[in-house]
Amino acid sequence: MADAEIDKVDKTILHALQEDARNISSGDIAERTGTSDSTVRKRIQRLESTGVIKGYSAMVDYQRSGYPLRMLLYCTASIPERGGLVPDILDIDGVVSVQELVTGEKNLLVTAVGESDSDITPIAQALLELGITVADEVLVRSHETQPFNGFDRPSEDHD
Amino acid sequence: MADAEIDKVDKTILHALQEDARNISSGDIAERTGTSDSTVRKRIQRLESTGVIKGYSAMVDYQRSGYPLRMLLYCTASIPERGGLVPDILDIDGVVSVQELVTGEKNLLVTAVGESDSDITPIAQALLELGITVADEVLVRSHETQPFNGFDRPSEDHD
DNA sequence: GATGAAATATATTCTAT
DNA sequence: ATAGAATATATTTCATC
Numbered sequence: 001m002a003d004a005e006i007d008k009v010d011k012t013i014l015h016a017l018q019e020d021a022r023n024i025s026s027g028d029i030a031e032r033t034g035t036s037d038s039t040v041r042k043r044i045q046r047l048e049s050t051g052v053i054k055g056y057s058a059m060v061d062y063q064r065s066g067y068p069l070r071m072l073l074y075c076t077a078s079i080p081e082r083g084g085l086v087p088d089i090l091d092i093d094g095v096v097s098v099q100e101l102v103t104g105e106k107n108l109l110v111t112a113v114g115e116s117d118s119d120i121t122p123i124a125q126a127l128l129e130l131g132i133t134v135a136d137e138v139l140v141r142s143h144e145t146q147p148f149n150g151f152d153r154p155s156e157d158h159d
Numbered sequence: 160m161a162d163a164e165i166d167k168v169d170k171t172i173l174h175a176l177q178e179d180a181r182n183i184s185s186g187d188i189a190e191r192t193g194t195s196d197s198t199v200r201k202r203i204q205r206l207e208s209t210g211v212i213k214g215y216s217a218m219v220d221y222q223r224s225g226y227p228l229r230m231l232l233y234c235t236a237s238i239p240e241r242g243g244l245v246p247d248i249l250d251i252d253g254v255v256s257v258q259e260l261v262t263g264e265k266n267l268l269v270t271a272v273g274e275s276d277s278d279i280t281p282i283a284q285a286l287l288e289l290g291i292t293v294a295d296e297v298l299v300r301s302h303e304t305q306p307f308n309g310f311d312r313p314s315e316d317h318d
Numbered sequence: 319g320a321t322g323a324a325a326t327a328t329a330t331t332c333t334a335t
Numbered sequence: 336a337t338a339g340a341a342t343a344t345a346t347t348t349c350a351t352c
Contacts, residue, residue, distance in 0.1 A: 099299050101231070142259040
């Protein structure tokens with residue numbers, strides 16, 4: 001359950017699956033690791049069961065799928081409550097991520113997606129009902145995400 | 160190329176692939192849409208080629224894979240340059256996302272992942288070399304992301 | 319871990335509606 | 336644009352070393 005047992009093979013697997021989770025087979029990854037596909041499959045199962053791999057998801061361009069609005073909501077919640085509120089926040093329609101911030105008065109960063117501004121208002125309302133103050137709202141103009149590049153150098157072992 | 164042609168079937172496909180991009184086949188999705196697997200496959204190809212689906216990626220728990228540090232870097236870049244800098248920023252080791260913010264002096268939000276604080280310093284340095292000022296750094300205590308839930312109600316067509 | 323064979327599932331192509 | 340059928344590939348499962 002610890003996080004220490006990530007070796008070269010695991011790194012290569014993580015890198016491959018971050019690159020393309022749908023069209024790469026265990027055999028393809030095995031070629032890169034120099035092991036067999038059954039080994040890769042067992043490793044993947046372990047990574048899944050230990051929670052290192054949380055799942056596999058299509059990366060959707062919300063802009064091109066009818067939801068052009070992306071907004072950051074900086075919130076303030078009381079520290080003791082904050083952690084427990086995260087699941088409730090994720091339940092709010094349009095919310096795609098919640099981050100607890102260590103420093104600052106604005107200790108919660110909520111990201112929401114929608115069709116238009118009118119979709120954001122009810123989100124702020126729902127947050128208020130959870131006892132969370134929305135201190136600031138910032139519209140996101142563009143958004144690029146990529147896999148972490150720490151797994152593509154399996155030569156340097158992490159352990 | 161427009162973003163308007165997302166119908167019920169597409170929404171169901173997007174929802175399914177966001178839920179599990181690796182272990183769901185076109186046939187499985189076809190059962191949900193009430194169409195055939197060959198139809199689903201063609202729809203997926205279209206969604207991919209129009210850029211609605213940007214790719215498929217394993218969601219990795221960086222905390223459990225040896226990279227417990229997540230940091231937000233609020234930056235300031237001159238507006239005309241900002242957009243063009245995004246690819247350069249993504250090239251920096253440890254950077255996982257770049258967001259252009261519409262309002263505020265801090266008009267760029269960079270998210271980075273690393274093993275320890277010492278991994279963040281060179282990132283700030285690299286940003287400086289691009290002519291970007293790091294105005295603020297905030298450590299992320301916890302981070303939860305989920306698929307947008309707008310695709311799980313295919314009853315209401317978006318068009 | 320690795321390997322090989324059997325069983326399954328999946329993708330491709332072409333035809334038709 | 337969707338569906339169906341036939342073929343070809345690919346993938347997993349499982350027993351074995």
